[in-house]
């Protein structure tokens with residue numbers, strides 16, 4: 001479909017080209033080079049599985065420069081480049097990173113996104129610098145973005161690499177989902193999203209639902225599982241399932257594994273709602289997991305309970321240790337043995 005949009009031989013190709021051009025801007029390589037000072041290493045802000053990301057400065061008519069993120073895909077990943085633009089140019093949501101444009105010049109495949117100045121969620125978790133309320137707000141926003149992908153666009157979109165690293169934070173610490181390179185689009189939206197056939201197992205070990213290793217079709221519920229793993233990481237301040245799995249860690253109640261920097265800050269009523277929805281997200285059976293719509297609502301509710309509790313106390317709370325979340329041994333074994341590509 002994307003190839004059609006870049007081609008210029010038939011009238012239908014020309015028509016599609018117009019649609020894509022209306023939805024996103026095509027930059028010349030010269031413009032991209034200028035914006036990144038010719039891919040200056042000092043402008044490099046990150047490196048992912050598909051290429052390098054640079055900070056770029058673009059001019060907007062007479063106004064001063066504005067900052068963008070410029071992802072330069074490595075040559076072997078031009079297929080995922082097409083996929084990412086095709087999806088992103090049709091998405092509009094405050095919790096999904098915006099596409100500014102793209103550049104396709106011979107072997108150079110480049111995507112230009114809005115710049116997210118506050119890095120990814122995983123970096124903040126590693127530094128233990130987010131309050132509990134900030135963590136809840138970020139999770140609620142990310143849930144909204146994922147709900148939109150599953151049920152708010154014309155077709156269901158399954159993200160496939162939901163993890164703290166693909167949740168970026170803007171100037172105001174508002175979260176936006178990124179990393180749509182291997183996302184898939186399903187049929188037109190129905191009351192229940194239909195499974196989407198995929199050719200390869202893909203994702204990041206530690207966040208992948210067990211059915212991804214056995215089924216050739218995926219559903220929104222595998223993203224829900226990954227989101228549940230994100231919720232656990234947000235509470236514990238570390239990856240919940242590591243490779244190899246630390247069974248001793250998994251067998252301890254979650255309440256005993258709460259990140260030291262937020263210990264005593266979680267109101268019991270908020271926790272009850274939060275941990276209940278988290279447990280349901282990581283259920284073994286996909287059908288038993290909630291939709292992202294439910295997750296969003298429950299996280300909003302948990303946040304309101306936390307705010308109510310904080311107005312009445314000085315914020316020194318105790319949680320009782322009762323919740324053991326130990327995703328099935330089969331799941332851990334299958335992810336340990338798999339040769340899944342890490343994204």
Ligand SMILES: Nc1ncnc2c1ncn2[C@@H]1O[C@H](COP(=O)(O)OP(=O)(O)OP(=O)(O)O)[C@@H](O)[C@H]1O
Pocket residue numbers: 045046047048049050051052053069071097113114115116117119120161165166168178179342343
């Ligand atoms: N829009 C953006 N604004 C600011 N920084 C960004 C943006 N997009 C990506 N980055 C930075 O570049 C890094 C690499 O991003 P990229 O999307 O290539 O891979 P990733 O999602 O981190 O990992 P992977 O591709 O392996 O799943 C990110 O971790 C982030 O620090």
